[in-house]
Amino acid sequence: MRDALTRLRYRYWPDHLLGEILSKRWTETAIPVIVLILVAFALSRSIDHFLSPSSLADTARQAGEIGFIGLGMALVVIVGGIDLSVGSMFALTDFCALYTLDVLGWPVPAVIAATLICGALLGAVNGVLIGYLRLRAFITTLITLIIYRSAFDLLIQRHSNEIAAAFPDIPSWNFVGGGDLFGIPSVALVYLVIAVFGHIFMTRLRPGWHITAIGGSRRSAYNSGIPVRRTIALCYVASGVLTSLGALFFAARLGTVGGDIGVGLEVIVLTATVLGGITLGGGKGSVAKSLVGVLIVLLITNGLTTLNARGGINRVALATILLAAAMVDIRWQKNRARIISKVYVAPTYHELPPPPPTEIGEGGPFEQNDKLRDVTLIGLGRIEAPEDVILDRNDVLYAGSRHGDIMRFFPPDYERMEVFAHIGGQPLGMAFDRQDNLYVCIGGMGLYRITPDGTVEKATDETNRSLHSVNDDSRLRLADDLDITDDGLIFFSEATVRYEMDEWPIDGLEARGNGRIICYDTNKGTTHTALRGLKFPNGICVASDGQSILFAETFGCSIKRYWFAGPKKGAVEVVMDNLPGYPDNINLASDGNYWLALVGMRSPALDLAWKMPGFRRRMAKRVPVDEWLFPNINTGCVVKFNEQGKILESFWDLKGLNHPMITSMREHRGYLYLGGISNNRIGRYKLAGADPDFVQYDKRWGRRS
Amino acid sequence: MKRVRFSQQEIVFAVFALLFAVFSIFLPGFLSPDNMLTLLQNVAVLGILGLAMAIVVIGRGIDISLIAALAVPSGLVLQMVQNGHSLTAALAAAVLFTICFGLVNGWLIAYAEVPSLFATLATGIFVAGLGQAALFQLDVVQWSDGMAGFERLGQGTIFGVPTSIVMFAVACVVVALLLRQTRWGAYIYAIGDNPYAARVTGIPSRPIVVLQYVLASLIGCFAGLVMAASVNSMPTRIFNSTLIYDVILVVVLGGIGLSGGRGGVVNVVIGTLLIGTMLNGMTILDVPYAGQNLIKGVVLLAAVITDSFLNPRNEETAQQGDI
CATH class of the missing domain: 2.120.10.30 (TolB, C-terminal domain)
Structure with missing residues (x-):
């Protein structure tokens, strides 16, 4: 009876799937996606109209803006670094956009170009310092964070009134800020285009492979002839450009320069990046992970704001998520192979009747001889x-x-x-x-x-891939x-x-x-x-x-x-x-x-x-x-x-x-x-x-x- | 031919002397006794924090959460006394809180193996948020009658020397003894020099790393108490300020390489003097706050670049993904 139950259990319960699923690379994306679904579900139960179209469109706009910065951060983290200066770069490029538009009165295309170039230059500073001078990414971007922030503070002291006084009414500018196509906000569309390109770039193009290779092992990448320093520097430039893109949409949407723009943004984006499953230290990550991480963090912070949480609680929540995600990620990366090797072996029930005799003297066709x-x-x-x-x-x-x-x-x-x-x-x-x-x-x-x-x-x-197998x-x-x-x-x-x-x-x-x-x-x-x-x-x-x-x-x-x-x-x-x-x-x-x-x-x-x-x-x-x-x-x-x-x-x-x-x-x-x-x-x-x-x-x- | 070589601390000391001389000549009132006292008082807290950071940096880590350790436990003391608890109970609670904080930091870094910059960034935000959300009623925690007598920690003089400077000196002596005379201090240097070699030779490297962060938090808390005593309140929003960069500046400029294993208390003192002089000079020159930050940032950047040339990262022992 017990034997029969064991037999049935091992016949129908797919033990072997756990190890096979865990050894798939997509599990590392699947877990953040499940978290995202849980968070969205929990919030939609506790907040009315959380999933209404207008609320979703609003979330999509914010997600787009932060999403650009998230992509930049993802790139930098994959190459094995980190960029803490994104918050300050965001503020500076936001100022750049509004100053050129409101005070200098440049046409919209020129404003966009100027903002992107500004972002590229700010990123290039990081890139030269970290890529070519080989400084530590964390400490360097911490310093540029403070430098950019004080530059921004000095600039708005001088110009905030001029910017606040101007009310530009340019249709194309308004479209950037609040327009939509088929109900999808403009920023989300642009994000989509860049995300698709980013995915192809990281998975199908040579420079993307170089980036992953450098993050995976810098020395091996160098030894195999990849231009390590230039690639790292360019990643920081890209981070700057993507941040300025986010700032551009932000500037067009709100049109203000406040002193606290972008303060603490780096922590939000970093949390999103780690939460999405992009490994600190580099070598692993994807566009999808970045997007999922941004969505989770945005839903949580927006949810907390809607629920009237005190400012400190928001910080505590972010820090807790950040630490928990980083810890899980680090432990998982370290023990992945061991865990998989432990669960991969999945024995099953196999019954054989007693074998025919082979001993000398027992007779039978298998009787031993010399x-x-x-x-x-x-x-x-x-x-x-x-x-x-x-x-x-x-x-x-x-x-x-x-x-x-x-x-x-x-x-x-x-x-x-x-x-x-x-x-x-x-x-x-x-x-x-x-x-x-x-x-x-x-x-x-x-x-x-x-x-x-x-x-x-x-x-x-x-041979042909079978439909139901997890292993290829x-x-x-x-x-x-x-x-x-x-x-x-x-x-x-x-x-x-x-x-x-x-x-x-x-x-x-x-x-x-x-x-x-x-x-x-x-x-x-x-x-x-x-x-x-x-x-x-x-x-x-x-x-x-x-x-x-x-x-x-x-x-x-x-x-x-x-x-x-x-x-x-x-x-x-x-x-x-x-x-x-x-x-x-x-x-x-x-x-x-x-x-x-x-x-x-x-x-x-x-x-x-x-x-x-x-x-x-x-x-x-x-x-x-x-x-x-x-x-x-x-x-x-x-x-x-x-x-x-x-x-x-x-x-x-x-x-x-x-x-x-x-x-x-x-x-x-x-x-x-x-x-x-x-x-x-x-x-x-x-x-x-x-x-x-x-x-x-x-x-x-x-x-x- | 004998080549003349200067160590970093000699160079920094020379820069400090030069700066001091230039300010003395060109800035009216810089050399006045009053200003000298202000200068020293202002840098005392910075110096104490520098000692805390030095312990961690020598052990090849960094502690971004120091400002939280400075603001929150000392704010907790003031708040508890305000709420009617005795000063002793409040101090005990604060020290306990600080030790827990240090233990969490140390555990995350030594056992969960989260990079130190990252772990302390997050725990700092966590504790600051906790203080803001749950512990303090106002951003600036006010002095109350129950604290009477405690202000002597930061005000007044002992044998004619301002108390806060005496406190800095005391902290210097304690940390110097710890680093140079005890076995634990030697372990910290060994871990900073080469963590893997240290572990292989049997040094209990994980507990020692935890110890570093507990010590750093306790010293940070001490700095907070001195600061609160000297200004009769605890402005907890100091967490949002750029104080932590000043602390890193002190350590790096003083000549304690970020790659660990080098430097000592003397370097902190030199770094503190230089930064104190610089900040004081800029204040007299009436440079706006943002401008001061800009200058500090540029100086720090220059210092870090110089550090990377003088103490290049050891590629053999630098971890993959050591950001």
């Missing part, structure tokens, strides 16, 4: 990690190596070895097509093709084994979509169906996913009927058949289940049956743990990785089974001297060649009574002259 004691060793100590071995029509033996090479050994004695092709990733399964091209599954890279003259070409490294599963993470049908379809297995190649045992700990079988059509060059939700699919072999493939599910301990053509097209059927070990590669035998490698044998401890997902999760969280309970791959065997799923014969190496673990085997001209992913040798075993002329491809596709 047949593999007499294998000949090929390339001992010269090859590492030959996961798969294959022979071409000319009896040349090919095997992958851990170093990213395909090695080959020449007959008759297989002593001469050479590098056939260098790929760069670890070669796993291999198969020849009719033209003798060697197709190889490369862990972490995809499916590659090597022509007979040794040229390496990519066949495919992506279009890229191939762990292509494992393959076989080619008579019509040129390549079916290959991808063991897991949740882990990289070096983490494959963790997938066994999870025991969820994370793997899939993918089909690459060599005629059309297209790739699509044929089957998904498999428990570490591994070996693949086209069955002798030519309409189906046999595939092994390593942690499912079963062999299944999938029809890709014929009357049962699309159906999946179990051929064998409850194997005593973890099946790996499957290959054709000369008598029409199939060879199967068992890479490791099941153990009662892991079988029990597979039924206890909670136990495994605790283990993953609390115990260091090297002490986890992993599937055993220290010992294994080769078996032969027939079309009906009956085991005919098994081959063991009892002493474990030569081939304790076997991941693949290939029959060729009366011999069985054995490979293993943690071996430093290839085994050659003389099969008694096997067809001495058997060549896999001759048999399937006819002998070639």
Whole structure:
């Protein structure tokens, strides 16, 4: 009963999603958005007409003005600095706009140009000091804040009366201040345009990437040739220009110069920036985050004002939000990887019946023997990690190596070895097509093709993205084994979509169906996913009927058949289940049956743990990785089974001297060649009574002259 | 050939002497005993704050919230006494409040790892807002009868020296002893010099950082009490003023590099004298308040630029994102 409940809970509750969602970059934007929605909801409940169009339009105008400054601040923070002088720059450029318009009587375009240039110059001062002289951003902009502020104070003492006396009535100026298009305020429209441009700039254009790179690591950016000083300086100039843009709209809307304009603005904008999730210290941030942060802060401060809070409360609220957001951000950035690695492993329920016996004297097809004691060793100590071995029509033996090479050994004695092709990733399964091209599954890279003259070409490294997955599963993470049908379809297995190649045992700990079988059509060059939700699919072999493939599910301990053509097209059927070990590669035998490698044998401890997902999760969280309970791959065997799923014969190496673990085997001209992913040798075993002329491809596709 | 090199404090002292001489010659009334006393009294509070800032800056931090620590606890004392509490209770409450404030600052910086400038900027605003919203009835907290006797902390003379200057001297001696004679002082220098090396050698760097900020807040509170005693009230709006820049100016001009690990009390005294002379001269010259700020800002900027050349940031130990 409890078992059944556990089974149901782990079957339907998507444990694995939490880790996948947390490791997405968009979660860092999603959290501020949720906060924004909560704040808007809470305020709309406590304040009447909070969401009325006029109130919204008013908010949009303020949001636009502060939003420009927020964009500037975001830029500066992303590049790894900070700009506290925005409040004073805002005041000065506001004065500049009103002075040129009211006192000097310049036309509106000239006023706009003058204000923007003024902002650029003020920002350039910061930029030169911080970018070129490499002063500390915080202290420098703190000083320019005070300098600009006192300059502003001196200026308004002299000119405030002249400005207050003027009432310019210029339609274009009024439009800047209060006009709208289709009900959207002018400032919001301009903000929208700049925000869209900013997004494209930061995510798609080279200078934007430079900015993020400098914020991420200044020294690395410098070493890779990015003009660090100039880029930083230009960011401060941009901050000045954006601030002056905000001030321009503010000037047009209110038309006054008061002594306290822009006082404390830097704290509001900074709070917005940090709250939006733009990391202090640089390297991370986006336009959307800046906008969300500005909206949250504006809603809160406006809400507090509407609720008649005392001035001090506003400050306390802002400071609290600022500190809380900064703390959360800093802790999250520091511990992100650790948190994700703790929650990412999500074991699930996996039940297997007791395995068939393998002990000597128990009988049964798996009874241990010592047949593999007499294998000949090929390339001992010269090859590492030959996961798969294959022979071409000319009896040349090919095997992958851990170093990213395909090695080959020449007959008759297989002593001469050479590098056939260098790929760069670890070669796993291999198969020849009719033209003798060697197709190889490369862990972490995809499916590659090597022509007979040794040229390496990519066949495919992506498939269709499935709709409901959180992880991007279009890229191939762990292509494992393959076989080619008579019509040129390549079916290959991808063991897991949740882990990289070096983490494959963790997938066994999870025991969820994370793997899939993918089909690459060599005629059309297209790739699509044929089957998904498999428990570490591994070996693949086209069955002798030519309409189906046999595939092994390593942690499912079963062999299944999938029809890709014929009357049962699309159906999946179990051929064998409850194997005593973890099946790996499957290959054709000369008598029409199939060879199967068992890479490791099941153990009662892991079988029990597979039924206890909670136990495994605790283990993953609390115990260091090297002490986890992993599937055993220290010992294994080769078996032969027939079309009906009956085991005919098994081959063991009892002493474990030569081939304790076997991941693949290939029959060729009366011999069985054995490979293993943690071996430093290839085994050659003389099969008694096997067809001495058997060549896999001759048999399937006819002998070639 | 022997090269003649001047340390920063010698240069600043020379500038101070020059400025002093120029003002004495050209400004009527500058050298009068009255003006000298005013000058020293005015800079006493600034000097005490400078000591607080020095402790933090030597440990490679900065404390922007000093003015809040100056205004709010001392304002709290005055307010509580006004509301009928005893002076002792009020002082105890204020000291407790200050210690809590320092602990929060220190915790944020040492344990939550928020950059010091940023943390103290926010906590300063927080405490100032708290005072404005919850503690004080008026912006200027007035002196009340219960405070009788306390004004001697800031007014009058001891052996002919104005009390506030004596207080500055006392604070100087205490901080100098702490920094130069105790193990904690040595730890602060070590942390300022290279925080990672300090941590690796087993110095309890986090508690020491907390200690720095608690000390800074307490000294700030002391400065506030001296200030309140000398003007018989506590204008809490001082938080909005530019006093904090003067404090940074004192420390940086005096020769305590912002990159930490250098300087001492002598530098604070020299910096205080220079700033005091400068401010006094500008007041006599009748430079408007905004103009004074402008000049101070430019001088501070020049000082920071010079500092960055004399004490370049150590790229190896400067943290990524150390803004």
